[in-house]
Amino acid sequence: MESEFGLIGRYFSRPAPADMLGVGDDCALFSVKPGFQLATSTDLLIEGRHFLSDADPQALGHKALAVNLSDLAAMGASPLACLLGISLPVVDHKWLTAFSEGFYDLADKAGCPLVGGDTTRSNTGIVISVTVMGQVRAEQALRRSAAQIGDDVWVTGTLGAPDIALRMLQGRLPVDQVILAAAQPSLERPEPPLAFAAGLAGVANAALDISDGLLQDLGHILQSSHCGAQLQYPAMPVHPGLKGVDPAAIQAAVLAGGDVYQLCFTALPGRREAIQALASQTATQITRIGTIVQGSDAQVFNAQGALIQSGSAGFDHFS
Amino acid sequence: MESEFGLIGRYFSRPAPADMLGVGDDCALFSVKPGFQLATSTDLLIEGRHFLSDADPQALGHKALAVNLSDLAAMGASPLACLLGISLPVVDHKWLTAFSEGFYDLADKAGCPLVGGDTTRSNTGIVISVTVMGQVRAEQALRRSAAQIGDDVWVTGTLGAPDIALRMLQGRLPVDQVILAAAQPSLERPEPPLAFAAGLAGVANAALDISDGLLQDLGHILQSSHCGAQLQYPAMPVHPGLKGVDPAAIQAAVLAGGDVYQLCFTALPGRREAIQALASQTATQITRIGTIVQGSDAQVFNAQGALIQSGSAGFDHFS
Numbered sequence: 001m002e003s004e005f006g007l008i009g010r011y012f013s014r015p016a017p018a019d020m021l022g023v024g025d026d027c028a029l030f031s032v033k034p035g036f037q038l039a040t041s042t043d044l045l046i047e048g049r050h051f052l053s054d055a056d057p058q059a060l061g062h063k064a065l066a067v068n069l070s071d072l073a074a075m076g077a078s079p080l081a082c083l084l085g086i087s088l089p090v091v092d093h094k095w096l097t098a099f100s101e102g103f104y105d106l107a108d109k110a111g112c113p114l115v116g117g118d119t120t121r122s123n124t125g126i127v128i129s130v131t132v133m134g135q136v137r138a139e140q141a142l143r144r145s146a147a148q149i150g151d152d153v154w155v156t157g158t159l160g161a162p163d164i165a166l167r168m169l170q171g172r173l174p175v176d177q178v179i180l181a182a183a184q185p186s187l188e189r190p191e192p193p194l195a196f197a198a199g200l201a202g203v204a205n206a207a208l209d210i211s212d213g214l215l216q217d218l219g220h221i222l223q224s225s226h227c228g229a230q231l232q233y234p235a236m237p238v239h240p241g242l243k244g245v246d247p248a249a250i251q252a253a254v255l256a257g258g259d260v261y262q263l264c265f266t267a268l269p270g271r272r273e274a275i276q277a278l279a280s281q282t283a284t285q286i287t288r289i290g291t292i293v294q295g296s297d298a299q300v301f302n303a304q305g306a307l308i309q310s311g312s313a314g315f316d317h318f319s
Numbered sequence: 320m321e322s323e324f325g326l327i328g329r330y331f332s333r334p335a336p337a338d339m340l341g342v343g344d345d346c347a348l349f350s351v352k353p354g355f356q357l358a359t360s361t362d363l364l365i366e367g368r369h370f371l372s373d374a375d376p377q378a379l380g381h382k383a384l385a386v387n388l389s390d391l392a393a394m395g396a397s398p399l400a401c402l403l404g405i406s407l408p409v410v411d412h413k414w415l416t417a418f419s420e421g422f423y424d425l426a427d428k429a430g431c432p433l434v435g436g437d438t439t440r441s442n443t444g445i446v447i448s449v450t451v452m453g454q455v456r457a458e459q460a461l462r463r464s465a466a467q468i469g470d471d472v473w474v475t476g477t478l479g480a481p482d483i484a485l486r487m488l489q490g491r492l493p494v495d496q497v498i499l500a501a502a503q504p505s506l507e508r509p510e511p512p513l514a515f516a517a518g519l520a521g522v523a524n525a526a527l528d529i530s531d532g533l534l535q536d537l538g539h540i541l542q543s544s545h546c547g548a549q550l551q552y553p554a555m556p557v558h559p560g561l562k563g564v565d566p567a568a569i570q571a572a573v574l575a576g577g578d579v580y581q582l583c584f585t586a587l588p589g590r591r592e593a594i595q596a597l598a599s600q601t602a603t604q605i606t607r608i609g610t611i612v613q614g615s616d617a618q619v620f621n622a623q624g625a626l627i628q629s630g631s632a633g634f635d636h637f638s
Contacts, residue, residue: 025463026393026527027358029455032351039346041435042450044404048442074345085363085448116360123367124443129404131361131450136348144344208345
């Protein structure tokens with residue numbers, strides 16, 4: 001078997017940019033731009049809990065980084081660098097090659113070099129730990145607590161597809177191969193809207209990603225900002241590939257389905273033009289879905305103006 | 320069961336310093352001092368591999384952070400903040416309380432606030448992931464590649480105790496309760512020499528911690544710096560509590576025993592006075608154990624000047 005050092009050297013030590021110290025010393029070293037703060041977040045992914053044992057390792061490498069980059073996007077931060085911890089029951093070179101390719105492909109695309117890591121043997125399943133670091137102007141970070149009454153509520157991308165794909169893969173919805181093929185990429189290869197998010201800092205007020213479902217995640221903004229929201233269901237950007245799925249399942253997926261590595265954000269109505277321009281520049285789909293109001297929960301209305309859901313419901317890691 | 324959010328809120332959300340954004344948003348936010356670089360490192364600890372299932376949770380909380388702080392020390396960086404990922408098969412409140420106490424006690428002592436994390440359910444054992452972030456002046460970081468021919472080789476603290484304690488606990492050495500009581504704290508509650516290490520930046524040349532054993536870790540410096548080392552075994556600071564242990568076991572523990580969260584560093588002989596003064600100021604035990612020479616490996620000599628060991632040997636995570 002290879003040493004810890006050897007494993008890192010073989011799969012996870014592509015050179016860091018010249019102005020950084022990457023894999024191979026006790027710590028990685030890099031600079032944060034003057035006037036900017038460091039933004040950082042960490043996530044654990046556990047085999048059998050967050051991914052299946054037979055998950056495509058290349059997609060898994062992509063997703064392990066994507067879910068963390070999504071946290072940077074949700075603060076309006078630009079990626080700087082990332083760290084990877086990986087624990088494996090066996091050294092499977094084919095698996096490691098594919099995993100590292102998926103990871104590096106997204107790291108390259110996102111401008112988020114892998115600068116350090118830890119590999120170790122697991123007695124049981126695969127464990128993946130990713131930490132991302134980015135930078136954002138201190139006063140411009142998109143905090144959950146900064147939503148204001150009267151703000152528009154926006155989302156990037158589309159809603160519903162990851163949850164429908166997961167339900168089909170788990171046998172909880174009948175499989176339709178056409179729909180699954182359309183929906184699965186957003187489950188397995190999410191692409192957080194990083195360029196758009198970095199431009200949103202200083203423009204929007206509050207933001208977060210929809211990893212636990214729209215209503216639950218928006219609920220965190222509402223709780224932190226002490227306000228409510230009124231949302232228009234017909235305005236929501238349902239993934240176009242879901243046509244033919246039971247409308248009740250779609251509604252559940254749109255409002256409560258997790259794993260959506262897109263942003264929900266709030267901004268003053270006076271910012272609509274700037275936001276639309278930013279979306280055009282970064283080729284990002286955005287949709288205005290409601291308004292921040294006085295109150296304490298999110299209320300969802302249908303085309304007839306009838307309340308169809310309120311409160312929050314989403315994915316709970318310990319339920 | 321509690322939600323992910325509830326678990327973090329209950330055990331891991333003590334307030335961050337006023338100038339930081341801590342647990343509760345998508346990312347933590349904090350500043351790096353102008354002129355300094357960010358130093359960062361991550362480690363995974365796996366139940367059954369890095370700690371036993373019945374490990375004292377308070378000691379485990381301490382050690383999970385200590386092993387990472389040790390990486391900052393080895394760069395000469397001062398702690399800024401840390402992140403914790405923890406995956407648990409069951410929510411054991413007593414365990415979590417003790418673990419978080421051990422973690423926070425060291426975080427407070429080290430000035431390294433916990434600013435973010437991720438808790439999730441594990442299908443199997445406990446998994447702990449810690450990421451530390453610190454700051455160091457870019458040109459003063461203690462890199463492995465910076466040792467120079469003629470440098471003194473120094474170590475902080477004492478050697479041998481963690482390995483002897485581990486061998487006794489694992490039944491690989493006969494248990495002597497007096498010796499075990501003396502040696503066990505350095506295994507379970509290591510205290511990296513952070514204040515000394517921060518002062519060492521700009522004074523020493525190369526440094527690392529001895530987590531994988533003196534000869535193996537020094538070997539990384541020698542390889543990166545393209546040099547060799549001559550070490551005097553009689554000069555080495557053997558832990559005083561090991562008296563009575565078989566000398567061969569002590570020698571193996573001193574030269575190859577891992578889990579020593581102390582520094583091995585190299586510095587010009589002209590820096591001896593500055594280093595001694597720094598050690599006095601920070602109440603840090605330091606010992607000069609040898610010299611960097613031309614060559615490619617470490618050679619260890621006894622009191623008679625005879626070569627007693629060369630090369631490297633240490634703990635291999637995949638052996």
